[in-house]
Amino acid sequence: MRTLKFLLRKEFRQIFRNRALLPMIFIMPILQLLVIPLAADYEVKNINISVVDHDHSTYSRELISKIHSSGYFRLADYSNSFNDAFKQIENNKSDLVLEIPHGFERNLIRENSQQLFIAVNAINGIKASLGGAYLNNIIAGYNADLRVQLTEVQKFSRRPTIHITSSNWFNTLLNYTYFMVPGIMVSLITMVGVYMCALNIVKEKETGTIEQINVTPIKKYHFILGKLIPFWLIGVFIFSVSLFGVARGVYGIVPVGNVGLLYAFLAVFLVAVLGIGLLISTYSETQQQAMSLAFFFMMVFILMSGLFTSVDSMPEWAIVIAKCNPMTYFIEVNRMVILKGSSFADLKNHFLIMGGFAVVFNTWAILNYKKTS
Amino acid sequence: MKQFLIFVRKEFYHVFRDPKTLLMLFGMPVTLILLFGFALTNEIKNSKIAVCDYANDEATQRIVEKLRANNSFEIQEVLMSHLQIEEAFKRGKIKLAIVFPTDFNSDLQHVNEAQVQVIADASDPNTATTLTNYVRNIVMSYQNEITDGKTIPYQIKTETRMLYNPELKGATNFVPGVMALVLLLVCVLMTSVSIVREKETGTMEVLLVSPFNPFLVIISKAVPYFFLSLVNLTVILVLSVFLLDMPFNGNIFLLYGESSILIITALSLGLLISNSTQSQQAAMLISLLGMLFPTLMFTGFLFPLENMPLPLQVIANIVPSKWYYIIVKSIMIKGLGFSAIWKETLILVSMTVVLLFVSFKKFKIRLA
Amino acid sequence: MADIAISTNKLTKRFGDFVATNEITFDVQQGEIFGFLGANGAGKTTAMRMLCGLSVPSSGEATIAGYDIYKQTEEIKKHIGYMSQKFSLYEDLNVIENIRFFGGIYGLSGKEIKEKSNTLINQLGLQHEAKKLVGSLPLGWKQKLAFSVAILHEPKIVFLDEPTGGVDPVTRRQFWDLIYAAADRGITIFVTTHYMDEAEYCNRISMMVDGVIKALDTPRNLKKQFSAASMDEVFFELARGAQRKAD
Numbered sequence: 011m012r013t014l015k016f017l018l019r020k021e022f023r024q025i026f027r028n029r030a031l032l033p034m035i036f037i038m039p040i041l042q043l044l045v046i047p048l049a050a051d052y053e054v055k056n057i058n059i060s061v062v063d064h065d066h067s068t069y070s071r072e073l074i075s076k077i078h079s080s081g082y083f084r085l086a087d088y089s090n091s092f093n094d095a096f097k098q099i100e101n102n103k104s105d106l107v108l109e110i111p112h113g114f115e116r117n118l119i120r121e122n123s124q125q126l127f128i129a130v131n132a133i134n135g136i137k138a139s140l141g142g143a144y145l146n147n148i149i150a151g152y153n154a155d156l157r158v159q160l161t162e163v164q165k166f167s168r169r170p171t172i173h174i175t176s177s178n179w180f181n182t183l184l185n186y187t188y189f190m191v192p193g194i195m196v197s198l199i200t201m202v203g204v205y206m207c208a209l210n211i212v213k214e215k216e217t218g219t220i221e222q223i224n225v226t227p228i229k230k231y232h233f234i235l236g237k238l239i240p241f242w243l244i245g246v247f248i249f250s251v252s253l254f255g256v257a258r259g260v261y262g263i264v265p266v267g268n269v270g271l272l273y274a275f276l277a278v279f280l281v282a283v284l285g286i287g288l289l290i291s292t293y294s295e296t297q298q299q300a301m302s303l304a305f306f307f308m309m310v311f312i313l314m315s316g317l318f319t320s321v322d323s324m325p326e327w328a329i330v331i332a333k334c335n336p337m338t339y340f341i342e343v344n345r346m347v348i349l350k351g352s353s354f355a356d357l358k359n360h361f362l363i364m365g366g367f368a369v370v371f372n373t374w375a376i377l378n379y380k381k382t383s
Numbered sequence: 384m385k386q387f388l389i390f391v392r393k394e395f396y397h398v399f400r401d402p403k404t405l406l407m408l409f410g411m412p413v414t415l416i417l418l419f420g421f422a423l424t425n426e427i428k429n430s431k432i433a434v435c436d437y438a439n440d441e442a443t444q445r446i447v448e449k450l451r452a453n454n455s456f457e458i459q460e461v462l463m464s465h466l467q468i469e470e471a472f473k474r475g476k477i478k479l480a481i482v483f484p485t486d487f488n489s490d491l492q493h494v495n496e497a498q499v500q501v502i503a504d505a506s507d508p509n510t511a512t513t514l515t516n517y518v519r520n521i522v523m524s525y526q527n528e529i530t531d532g533k534t535i536p537y538q539i540k541t542e543t544r545m546l547y548n549p550e551l552k553g554a555t556n557f558v559p560g561v562m563a564l565v566l567l568l569v570c571v572l573m574t575s576v577s578i579v580r581e582k583e584t585g586t587m588e589v590l591l592v593s594p595f596n597p598f599l600v601i602i603s604k605a606v607p608y609f610f611l612s613l614v615n616l617t618v619i620l621v622l623s624v625f626l627l628d629m630p631f632n633g634n635i636f637l638l639y640g641e642s643s644i645l646i647i648t649a650l651s652l653g654l655l656i657s658n659s660t661q662s663q664q665a666a667m668l669i670s671l672l673g674m675l676f677p678t679l680m681f682t683g684f685l686f687p688l689e690n691m692p693l694p695l696q697v698i699a700n701i702v703p704s705k706w707y708y709i710i711v712k713s714i715m716i717k718g719l720g721f722s723a724i725w726k727e728t729l730i731l732v733s734m735t736v737v738l739l740f741v742s743f744k745k746f747k748i749r750l751a
Numbered sequence: 752m753a754d755i756a757i758s759t760n761k762l763t764k765r766f767g768d769f770v771a772t773n774e775i776t777f778d779v780q781q782g783e784i785f786g787f788l789g790a791n792g793a794g795k796t797t798a799m800r801m802l803c804g805l806s807v808p809s810s811g812e813a814t815i816a817g818y819d820i821y822k823q824t825e826e827i828k829k830h831i832g833y834m835s836q837k838f839s840l841y842e843d844l845n846v847i848e849n850i851r852f853f854g855g856i857y858g859l860s861g862k863e864i865k866e867k868s869n870t871l872i873n874q875l876g877l878q879h880e881a882k883k884l885v886g887s888l889p890l891g892w893k894q895k896l897a898f899s900v901a902i903l904h905e906p907k908i909v910f911l912d913e914p915t916g917g918v919d920p921v922t923r924r925q926f927w928d929l930i931y932a933a934a935d936r937g938i939t940i941f942v943t944t945h946y947m948d949e950a951e952y953c954n955r956i957s958m959m960v961d962g963v964i965k966a967l968d969t970p971r972n973l974k975k976q977f978s979a980a981s982m983d984e985v986f987f988e989l990a991r992g993a994q995r996k997a998d
Binding site: 049131 | 401403404406407408410411414415418419421422423424425426427428429430431469472473474475478491492495496497498499500501502503504505506507508509510511512515516518519522523525526529530536537538539540541542543544545546547548549551552553555556568572576577580660661662663664665667668669671672673675676677679680681684685686687689690691692695698709712713716717719723
């Protein structure tokens with residue numbers, strides 16, 4: 011116990027003395043949490059549209075103003091030909107082209123049907139299909155209005171209609187930051203934990219001070235605890251600032267569920283994450299190696315955690331990877347507790363699995379960490 | 384020149400003698416391409432939804448059948464109260480619930496109107512809106528089926544063409560992004576760390592007192608990463624064309640030229656970081672903790688930049704990978720020539736000049 | 752037996768096919784200054800790491816302060832001090848903090864640590880540097896401090912791996928004064944060095960060539976045996992036959 015006290019005192023001194031590292035541990039994550047969630051928004055708005063109006067009729071003008079006033083589209087320009095409009099797409103000035111054929115109004119009345127042509131820049135498939143769908147909706151809406159106008163009161167009300175009422179629970183306003191903040195919080199804490207822990211231990215290897223420790227009667231678990239506890243506390247601290255300061259103070263996200271439950275999970279999660287850092291350090295001789303390994307795994311962890319894309323949509327082999335990733339579980343738990351107020355009973359499995367990770371990573375690391383060779 | 388080559392060779396040795404560094408250098412691009420190509424998708428698939436069919440009549444069965452045919456859903460048919468639905472959401476069992484009230488079909492037949500309720504777990508707003516829209520479309524298509532036979536007058540039809548990416552594949556968007564991400568991060572990281580390491584171990588002093596020009600010492604550290612990055616680029620391109628069936632419409636030499644500019648920008652940034660830090664730890668944390676998320680977000684391949692609040696769009700302008708991403712898309716996918724991307728190229732070049740100027744200035748001060 | 756500090760019997764370490772130390776056998780008396788010499792790559796460091804419990808022998812036996820090298824490594828660690836050729840104090844802690852840390856680790860009480868650090872700082876004349884980060888001290892001072900910290904807990908034996916590398920002659924002399932003082936207090940000194948003048952300061956010397964001990968005696972006897980004028984000549988005489996390349 012007394013040995014541990016001396017080890018902890020040394021670690022804290024070293025961490026707090028390092029003026030170059032301190033801001034990176036404490037300020038960088040918070041700063042990023044303030045900015046990154048604002049950038050993560052799937053809602054497609056401000057779609058730039060180029061209109062090629064060959065008709066110049068009342069209808070075509072009405073339709074264009076309808077599109078304009080919808081709020082989704084920004085009129086990039088009126089082009090005289092499709093080729094001109096296509097140039098706008100090539101230059102990234104516009105995302106979408108709507109071409110209204112010559113005689114649109116006349117033929118709609120005469121032939122009962124007319125066709126518009128839409129071309130979408132589909133490099134970003136999601137944005138393209140959403141943009142196309144919005145435009146089609148607006149056109150359909152205009153079409154319905156027009157029909158009512160033209161046919162006066164006919165018997166369209168006799169058509170069977172299914173009314174769909176949709177409700178969005180837990181996040182009625184569909185605020186995307188509510189979804190992103192809990193996830194990004196977890197990623198930042200994971201990065202700090204893994205990098206700091208792995209680099210710190212390897213640094214002692216590189217400078218040779220670990221040899222000095224190894225010839226002393228310090229027990230293996232004392233040394234490891236001495237490394238884990240400070241970073242564990244730093245993780246808890248950053249989480250608290252993120253939760254109460256940034257999530258609540260800035261984004262106005264008030265956890266619906268039990269905050270104690272979150273901290274309980276955080277406690278286990280941090281042990282698992284630091285275990286990964288420890289494991290990386292036992293496989294590395296130099297800081298560069300530790301960094302390379304940590305970078306590689308962090309990248310995979312972040313992408314395969316359901317932070318940006320849904321895990322359920324992945325193919326089966328990828329879901330297996332996601333399930334082996336501790337971040338996946340904490341992101342899920344953080345979102346569930348903060349947004350939905352899930353209870354311990356809902357999260358039993360998550361706790362169990364995270365406990366398993368913590369035990370496996372740390373045991374593996376301790377077995378692999380040798381005082382003697 | 385001979386001395387310079389000797390230095391460069393030494394740097395290559397450093398890289399190739401360390402399998403863990405090699406894993407990051409070459410394993411990461413391959414892994415990222417595979418993940419983005421096959422695992423990550425913005426589509427919503429296999430979502431578990433509950434159908435609470437209190438009517439269980441001909442109409443609802445027909446709709447449920449249509450839902451089943453769609454691979455976005457995994458359907459469980461259970462009767463649940465609102466309270467039970469909430470429980471299921473909290474447990475993460477389902478993402479959406481559809482409730483058909485009793486008498487759905489008879490209402491539809493006799494009153495010409497029926498109600499269906501769609502409840503989504505909007506803690507994930509994207510999934511919630513997407514799934515709700517899918518359900519809405521399916522119900523609408525059923526409605527259209529039963530009104531068939533009547534021709535609708537004055538119909539405006541649309542023909543939509545998806546340019547560049549008719550199948551709406553995610554890879555088309557992701558691959559240029561991955562290229563930008565990998566080239567930038569790996570170069571910044573490796574140069575900054577390799578220079579600071581020499582500072583830390585004291586070997587930098589040895590090099591600086593050698594009769595060799597100190598600036599060449601620095602440049603020789605960057606050269607191997609320049610070539611390794613070109614190798615990486617090639618690997619990414621080969622994988623994406625042959626494995627992911629990506630189009631390659633433009634001039635390959637132009638792409639390599641532009642890539643070289645980005646690599647040099649990244650190397651200069653790494654140089655600046657190494658001149659501003661004293662320890663490997665600090666250099667790594669700046670390059671990783673500090674740059675990973677901003678690069679992921681502000682390159683523009685995960686989330687469209689034009690959706691972001693204006694201040695963030697301004698911030699994105701200082702991220703070099705943003706400009707490179709535009710360039711790659713223009714060359715590879717749109718097949719455009721230099722005239723379409725000279726502006727972006729100019730921005731990258733100016734960034735490089737500024738970065739190099741600042742870091743050499745700092746370096747000179749240290750030498751003096 | 753109580754006055755034998757280190758005793759080895761056919762101690763061997765293999766790395767694959769390579770035999771780093773081959774059946775070395777020797778005894779070191781309590782309070783002795785024992786010089787452990789050999790060219791680079793002769794196997795000195797490997798032998799020393801085994802004796803400190805940093806490396807497990809492939810075969811052979813050894814006891815350190817009466818404790819078995821296989822079974823009682825933790826006991827051994829309580830009774831030895833170690834200072835390696837790499838500087839091994841924490842550079843980002845100050846002098847006092849380093850002393851307190853290592854004192855605490857070896858289980859000294861708060862009072863003991865305080866007393867010891869006071870005498871140590873006075874002895875080394877570091878009164879003005881006590882609050883300075885160790886990283887900012889000149890190398891010679893660092894080495895003297897590292898040695899003093901290595902014997903802070905009054906170990907039975909202290910292992911010094913090239914302790915005076917890169918240090919000026921005056922400081923080296925002062926360093927050896929510290930070593931003599933420690934030996935006078937009954938601490939056994941086990942030291943490797945490349946400086947042949949330092950070899951002369953030792954009570955007894957072993958010479959290692961290609962993983963085996965080629966000679967072991969007092970400096971005077973060795974010179975006589977090889978009819979050499981200085982230890983330098985003795986060293987050359989023995990090392991010339993070496994097969995292994997220095998690294």
